[in-house]
Amino acid sequence: MHRHSRPTGASRPILARVMLPLVVAAGIGTVAAASPRAEAQITFSRTARADPASQETIAEFPVGESGGLEPRKGTAWKVHYARGLHKGLYITGAWYRRNLEEDWIKILGEVRVAELFVPYHHSSYIRYFDLTGFSFPMAQVREEDAGATGMLLPPFPGDSYPTVVREVRDRGVVWKDYAHGVRRGRELVIWGALEAGNYMYLMSYGFHDDGAVSLRLGSTGQNLPGHRGEAHMHNTHWRIDMDLIDGRRNSAMVMRHVEDPAGPGAEDLEEPFNRGFEGGIDWDPREFTMVRIASDRKNGRGDTIAYDLHPLRMGSSRHKEEFTRHDFWVTRAHPERPLENIFSNLPNMVKDEETIELADIVLWATSSAHHEPRDEDGKPGSGPKFWPGDDAWEGSALVMWSGYDLRPRNLFDRTPFYPYTPGPQVAAGAGGTPAATDEPRRSSARSSGPEAVPADERPR
Ligand SMILES: [Cu+2]
DSSP states (O other), rough: OOSSSOOGGGGGGOOOOOOOOOOOSOOOOOOOSSSSHHHOOOOOOOOOOOHOOOOOEEEEGGGGOOOOOOOOEEEEEEEEEETTTTTTTEEEEEEEEETTSSSEEEEEEEEEEEEEEEESSSOOOEEETTTTOOOBBBOOOHHHHTTTTTOOOOOTTTOSSSSOEEEEEEEEEEEEETTTEEEEEEEEOOOOOOOTTTTEEEEEEEEEEEOOEEEEEEEEEEEOOOTTTTTTEEEEEEEEEEESSSSSEEEEEEEEEEOTTSSSSSEEEEEGGGBBSSSEOOTTTTTTTTEEEEEEOOOOOOEEEEEEEEEOHHHHOOOGGGGOOOOOOEEEOTTSSSSTTGGGGGGHHOOOOOOBBBBBBBEEEEEEEOOOOOOOGBBBSSOOOOOSSSSOBBEEEEEEEEEEEEEEEEEEESTTTOOOOOOOOTTTTOOSOGGGGOOTOOOOOOOTTTOOOOOOOOOO
């Protein structure tokens, strides 16, 4: 298909990123008014420069769309998303329904990329802080971005063009067995692209029908002018503020798998993250390190509702910068602090070692893609020359993804979307709190107890 996008690459010289000072909200300020009349006419510039308000999108995943005998109706996600200066596309809240007949359960608070740190490591040693060091805009998206499974979400208020694609994708088989056939899964994906000079960063947030969330950052575009062949690291530094049911009472845990090579057994340990205090830890491939955010609620079987962070990993990058010395960090949320969102400030943030148990906590995690330039990235001497010495580069590096999955643990009482044999119906007015379990339509002798997810859990 012919691309109707605006000229890129060959027909437009793409400027390399130029290092700029940190420009967060500089320039915002008040103007001294000469008279009451003048004062009335002054429009405070904060209004014009503020990021647009969050927008909402909802996706339902009805059970019936893949057949089966399931008495429940299906699941749904409600997602609030926004775009912001030094944030790109990010999530400002996400709620999940385990059953279309249930109320929303809060899962995510603010989840976003906090930094895109790209150090070059062969000759130039250039180090780009692509999110906080520049004021890069979101790219326009068009029908060809959305493809067959997608649509363009409306432009944010004040924007003249759309920047976010919404897709509902098939994600393959999620279970298959002898008794009940097969179930294919689907996911709501919203994504946009940050125009980072010669590069383009795809920011993608996936919300699976089974309650999982996938965070992805894709790097594509033109290799750095003057350093086309220099290897570098694309470090995506995520800030994940989970608000699991009651976000003021979440705890961070670490799962470690410890093998004993001398024997057939192994230990699986669940421990408080960093002994229960703010700090950073490392991913150990031999221990299958998994960070868990646990709520203070239990499901209908009495098991703690939690989310596990699963890495999608090429490796663990380490650089001279101190904030790259650990793979995972956990802090207390401090929205009142000015440097609260600066990933490179993490080593300072954790110094007071606040407790991270039964608190409003933030999980920080780095996902890295090592970019060893290859011929598939593009070709010199192919496009037009715009200045003497221009290498006439043409082409685009194929996207490299990194990221994480957040997978629920005990959010359901049983396999989602599985056509369990229907049980006896709950008599009307029988009392109890049936939504404590995700089986609202059947009677249950189980005690839901005060810790179970209440039926009236609502978005905050
Ligand atoms: Cu690259």
